[in-house]
Amino acid sequence: xxxxxxxxxxxxxxxxxxDTIRAGHEIAKLLTPPKFLILKGDLGAGKTTLVKxxxxxxxxxxxxxxxxxxxxxxxxxxxxxxxxGKDEPVLLYHLDLYRIExxxxxxxxxxxxxxxxxxxxxxxxxDKFPSVAKRSNGEIVMKSTGxxxxxxxxTLKD
Amino acid sequence: xxSGLILGIESSCDETAAAVVRRGAExxxxxxxxxxxxxxxxxxxxxxxASREHLxxxxxxxxxxxxxxxxxxNDLDAVAVTEGPGLAGALMVGIxxxxxxxxxxxxxxxxxxxxxxxxxxxxxxxxxxxxxxMPLPALALVVSGGHxxxxxxxxxxxxxxxxxxxRTLDDAAGEAFDKVAKLLGLGYPGGPWIDALAxxxxxxxxxxxxxxxxxxxxxxxxxxxxxxxxxxxxxSGIKTAVLRYVQTHDLAASIEARRKALxxxxxxxxxxxxxxxxxxxxxxxxxxxxxVVDDLRRKTFQAAEAFDSASVLVSGGVAANRELRVxxxxxxxxxxxxxxFPSLALSTxxxxxxxxxxxxxxxxxxxxxxxxxxxPSLTLGR
Numbered sequence: 001x002x003x004x005x006x007x008x009x010x011x012x013x014x015x016x017x018x019d020t021i022r023a024g025h026e027i028a029k030l031l032t033p034p035k036f037l038i039l040k041g042d043l044g045a046g047k048t049t050l051v052k053x054x055x056x057x058x059x060x061x062x063x064x065x066x067x068x069x070x071x072x073x074x075x076x077x078x079x080x081x082x083x084x085g086k087d088e089p090v091l092l093y094h095l096d097l098y099r100i101e102x103x104x105x106x107x108x109x110x111x112x113x114x115x116x117x118x119x120x121x122x123x124x125x126x127d128k129f130p131s132v133a134k135r136s137n138g139e140i141v142m143k144s145t146g147x148x149x150x151x152x153x154x155t156l157k158d
Numbered sequence: 159x160x161s162g163l164i165l166g167i168e169s170s171c172d173e174t175a176a177a178v179v180r181r182g183a184e185x186x187x188x189x190x191x192x193x194x195x196x197x198x199x200x201x202x203x204x205x206x207x208a209s210r211e212h213l214x215x216x217x218x219x220x221x222x223x224x225x226x227x228x229x230x231x232n233d234l235d236a237v238a239v240t241e242g243p244g245l246a247g248a249l250m251v252g253i254x255x256x257x258x259x260x261x262x263x264x265x266x267x268x269x270x271x272x273x274x275x276x277x278x279x280x281x282x283x284x285x286x287x288x289x290x291x292m293p294l295p296a297l298a299l300v301v302s303g304g305h306x307x308x309x310x311x312x313x314x315x316x317x318x319x320x321x322x323x324x325r326t327l328d329d330a331a332g333e334a335f336d337k338v339a340k341l342l343g344l345g346y347p348g349g350p351w352i353d354a355l356a357x358x359x360x361x362x363x364x365x366x367x368x369x370x371x372x373x374x375x376x377x378x379x380x381x382x383x384x385x386x387x388x389x390x391x392x393x394s395g396i397k398t399a400v401l402r403y404v405q406t407h408d409l410a411a412s413i414e415a416r417r418k419a420l421x422x423x424x425x426x427x428x429x430x431x432x433x434x435x436x437x438x439x440x441x442x443x444x445x446x447x448x449x450v451v452d453d454l455r456r457k458t459f460q461a462a463e464a465f466d467s468a469s470v471l472v473s474g475g476v477a478a479n480r481e482l483r484v485x486x487x488x489x490x491x492x493x494x495x496x497x498x499f500p501s502l503a504l505s506t507x508x509x510x511x512x513x514x515x516x517x518x519x520x521x522x523x524x525x526x527x528x529x530x531x532x533x534p535s536l537t538l539g540r
Contacts (some may be wrong), residue, residue: 043337044398048328068329068394070337071171071304073245076535108209108247 012152013145020046021063023152024053027140030154033081033090033118036135038126041142046150047124050142051094054122055079060092069096069124074109089118096124103129111135163229164236164520165259166513167220169252170244170272171304174215175509178227178234182278182517183285186227188503188510191215209247216255223509234265238516241269241526242536249532257530268516269526272507273538274320276300276473277311279504279511292496293468297323299458302474302506303332303347306391308458309539310465316521320539323461324389331450332476334393338400338446342409342439343417344431352447353479354428355435359444364403366396366449389461393450400446412436451482459489469496478505 010030012023027050031037041047052063060079069075077092093114100106106129114121115135122140126132138156145151162181169175174191224231239256242249260267277298284292295312298320308324329337332349339348344355404410416434420426435443454476462470470490476482477499490497504511519525 042401043341044394044401048394064327064390067326068333070333071302071330072243074534104210108245110247 006158008156010154010156012154014150014152016148017046017049020049020150020152021053021056024050024055025057027152027154028054028057030156031120033120034115035119035156036115036121036137037123038133038136038139039122039124039142040127040139042144045142045144047142050140050152051122054120055092055094058090058092058120060090066094069094070098073097073099074114091116091119093119093121094124095121095126097128097132098125100128103131106131161229161233161235162517163227163234164238164268164513164516165220165223165234166270166509166511166516167216167237167239167252167256168272168275168507168509168512169212169216169248170240170242171248171507173507174212174219174251175507176216176220176223177509177513178223178229179282179510179513179517182282182514185282185286185510186229187223188508189219189223189226190508191219209245209251212248212251216251220255220259231259231263234263236260236266236268236516236520236525237263238268238270238512238519240272240275240512241530242533243272244532244534246532246534249534253530253532257528261528266520266525267530268519268524269530270512270515270519271536271538272512273300273305273307273309274318275511275515276302277309277318277320277471278515279500279508280471280473280498282510282514283500283504284498292471292498295465295467296469296471297458297462297465297467298471298473299454299477300474301331301454301472301476303336304330305474306330306393306454307538308389308461310467311471316518317524318518322537322539323465324391324457326391326393328392328394329397331391331393331454332474334397334450335476337397341397341400341404341413342443343413343420345420345426345428347475349476349479351428351431352443353481355432355440356444356447356481358432358435359437359440359442361444361448363441364445366399366445368392368396368449368453389457389464391453391457396446396449400442403442407438409439412439447479447481451479451485454482455485455489458486459493462493462495467495469498472497472499473505475506478502
């Protein structure tokens with residue numbers, strides 16, 4: 001496969017939480033570190049559920065262990081990527097900036113230290129801050145399509 | 159142990175706090191940055207999330223705690239500090255300060271788990287009221303914006319041992335309160351708003367059902383052969399259920415009107431919101447709170463029964479909820495189980511609980527190494 005340049009878009013449709021976790025498995029395969037992605041979706045869209053799937057696929061955590069970072073702001077999971085027959089360590093960060101109101105409060109989160117070459121960073125409500133949006137190299141958008149169905153769009157910038 | 163005095167320092171999240179407690183049983187001072195913001199004789203303090211603010215607050219907060227206790231630094235027997243869980247940058251401020259102070263005074267440094275601190279907040283107040291010690295083992299529910307955990311707490315000599323027997327799979331209970339309050343155009347943090355408005359609605363008006371998550375056996379633990387269970391909570395679903403109710407009952411316009419009206423009131427209080435809520439909204443609030451409280455109550459007492467607990471402790475910010483206290487107290491009475499809650503000041507993050515939890519550790523010689531560092535993902539118990 002030749003390496004195309006530009007933006008790549010991947011779409012997933014899910015009908016329930018278990019489906020969303022499976023979509024997380026698929027998305028994990030597409031995420032080569034370093035990645036810094038904005039994770040968008042309304043309240044109840046299933047953002048934490050999707051991260052459960054991504055973390056599981058990276059052997060970073062059991063789905064049960066992945067909980068909402070809204071209050072605690074940052075959750076870190078150590079995982080492994082299996083690529084070309086080799087095991088590469090990966091750090092998965094799940095952030096939620098919902099409670100953060102000012103740009104200067106971001107300082108305490110240490111985004112520079114988090115965005116390392118072997119990390120995958122998923123930031124909820126990251127689009128609230130231009131500095132965070134600017135740092136991102138893609139996004140995951142989750143939309144409710146009625147009931148428990150969701151449309152998940154992964155966009156990876158070059 | 160000349161004095162039995164421990165200086166506790168807490169900076170795991172939003173609050174910078176310091177306290178002096180004698181022998182884990184007598185609070186001499188308990189200072190939280192946000193409370194001294196307006197009258198700060200030792201320098202202004204700014205309650206904030208950022209470690210920069212913790213840095214600015216730590217000196218005045220510790221000085222105030224020592225001054226209010228009326229003791230010189232040299233009278234301390236030890237310095238205790240929260241090592242985690244929490245934000246790395248925030249934790250580091252407290253840890254670095256505590257380390258330096260302990261080193262300069264040549265006193266032991268003691269590391270405390272924030273979650274253990276919440277449990278000791280209850281034990282400290284029990285001791286202060288000179289009440290009979292809670293019979294053990296105790297089943298402790300630690301429930302706040304960031305945590306929903308069940309622990310079985312017992313003593314081994316002076317020191318305490320904890321076993322984690324329950325937790326949330328997604329959102330903490332306090333987070334559900336915050337998010338539902340925001341969804342309904344109320345203030346932050348959401349707990350006090352919902353708590354104040356719920357008594358004005360009918361808690362049976364909206365039937366919320368929780369996905370019944372069955373207790374499941376411990377996984378990945380070959381060393382445990384008893385058939386113990388984990389009691390699991392999930393508060394993500396009810397948040398979505400409230401959102402759907404709002405959408406299907408066309409409440410968006412009235413929510414927006416309420417949000418705007420409250421934004422025009424300087425420092426709005428829950429009582430300001432009452433006239434802005436119609437019956438349907440009050441019923442929704444009352445039903446939401448009842449559903450969350452009952453789910454917490456049901457699983458806490460199921461766990462107490464499963465693990466033969468002799469008493470129940472409830473701590474953390476959500477322990478301040480009045481309906482929770484009433485319904486937990488009633489069920490405890492029915493079961494003949496002693497139950498205890500901390501006062502409001504000790505429900506939320508504070509340093510008295512850190513100093514209190516450190517006392518048995520000091521007695522057991524469990525001091526922290528010089529290379530102590532922040533443990534953002536620290537857990538309590540197995």
